[in-house]
Amino acid sequence: MILTADSLITPGQASATAWVRVDGDRITDVGEGTPPSPADRHLSGTLVPGFVDVHCHGGGGASFTEGDPAQAQQVAAAHLRHGTTSLVASLVTDGIDELDRSVRALGELVTDGLLSGIHLEGPWLSGDYCGAHDPTLLRPPSAEDVDRLLTAGDGTVRMVTLAPELDGAIAAARRFVDAGVVVGLGHSNATWEQAREAIDAGATVATHLFNQIRPLHHRHPGPIAALLEDERVWVELISDGVHVHPAMLRLARTAASGRIMLVTDAMGGAAAEDGDYRLGPIHVQVLDGVARTPTGAIAGSTLTMAGAVRHSVASGFDLADAVDAATRAPAAALGLTDVGEVRRGGRADLVVLDDDLEVADVMRSGAWVAPTG
Template identity: 50%
Template structure:
């Protein structure tokens, strides 16, 4: 058995300060308060948080899940792991039927090898009016035959599918996916409030990056955002990177829906963790300027370049008092650390229906991130084994 200790250990609903974790055979065997006399490793003035779980990410570190290349997928997974993401769901973008089938087949093999935690199909069944960085030439209505072919090839690897429910066959597709155990998500949609409600009644349980690529709120036509935000059955994704959403909106959603219905996601592309330049997202050329990714030659945002550790820090600071800059830079409160950990690990794991990850609790896999005094990644541990950060 291995015992580690640190100044703070963020457990499910409490911060042990100081605290410890015991690990055996890759699993957590105990978590508690205090400093053991003879720990195997003392992380000093560090904070241990659950390994981050990203349920919506397209790549990172120059690697991409949309490339069709297993080596590129592994590159992306490893790059995001260095930023604390210990569980990654691979998100695909809109593509032609044959290309999509081939990508799903390749990622399904990597899912069975444990490289990725599942596949997220973000498209091609989305609205042409809200397609964002997706290739509009490949958009189509959900076809039962295509859905069945993809589910067959994936053999359990498809975990989530984003659909615009106003499309012809949209509600039936949501029911088909839900019946197959796939998480149906509402996103890239121009639907009405009523249609969004119908989608949830049909089985949709996630809002894909709420606000982004959705019909905006209007006082006489509230649209999908209000329907999804107001339904307790729905977990809402937020890209709280300061580009996709204003921090005030993140705070508003968290306090309106409650912190336990918010899953922070990166929606990151290959440029995450790298510098400015020209990249690709599926078939689309993307320019990254000052850290913001946009479809080349347009103002359209194309995913993000953020990482989960950055989202964790933003979430912590968003819970800080707002009265002065001095207070914002003060040490984080236990409440802020707990909420940030839940939104970057516990709730995304719950979306994936995973009870073996997402929290520092006895019996769960020993995945945790070591954060320094500035909440930056100092080390990453996956299944009890340290990964170079």
């Protein structure tokens, strides 16, 4: 089919009018102006690539952290209606036995193509900056635990987050990198030097920068400075108006231009109602769209990627920069090679945004999806 659109924004290209040819689940051609033959459908609005969310714990009232395939499908369906066509399932800190079971269950959905990978956010985090993670379950990374979870994933673990100051963390980072797993630094009380050592060992992602990490200091810069200044590092931001002030979003965009990737860090209350939820072993209450633990700690978000794009634009991002941070950048950061751009040969994942940047249409793998309405 040939689709035309009022405008197209994709990394490296923006045009007032555009057309896309889709054959099966692939984009076979893209152009500006008038298509070579009559269009099968005109899309009113701005055409962008399908969103890529590489840090998500749940949504639609369900959670990845339960390790239940039925719940995982519910999460993916909820975010798909909001334009997320590539989704990585994030697991929070839990016992190794529980994580092993969850990784094995979710790994089947990665193999089936529903999910784009698994992200282990914990248990190798700092107790000083654990946030909503259960501090009693935190532990330093041992070679035994690392190898066990890699074996459980059988190639489906796409990313891990760890605190580089922990005993064994640098060796674990190298082990993960050697296994083809992306290493993120976060939930950390590291020094600048410790963060640099981890980056040199292969860490390439700043996990939800500014949140649950040692803050900047003019004499003791800490991990934030190391992550922002290094061109090898991709920088996650939760752009929801709760986690990070707009001024800090703009600071990160300026310091890490082209390396910003928007993430939701969403939990079960995303695209769902206020109420009581679980985030792994932790009870979470969502009130007025903000998720918190009983201690008052922020416990993920109720954000969608479309919402992150809108808030980023409202915070001063150009629309093209916000779209790039929601598509190309996260795909590149995690090595997802056929998504994140509207280009010849790529997977036919498309989102149409209306004038208010709300999702009007969604296509995944060449098939239309009912949007949020």
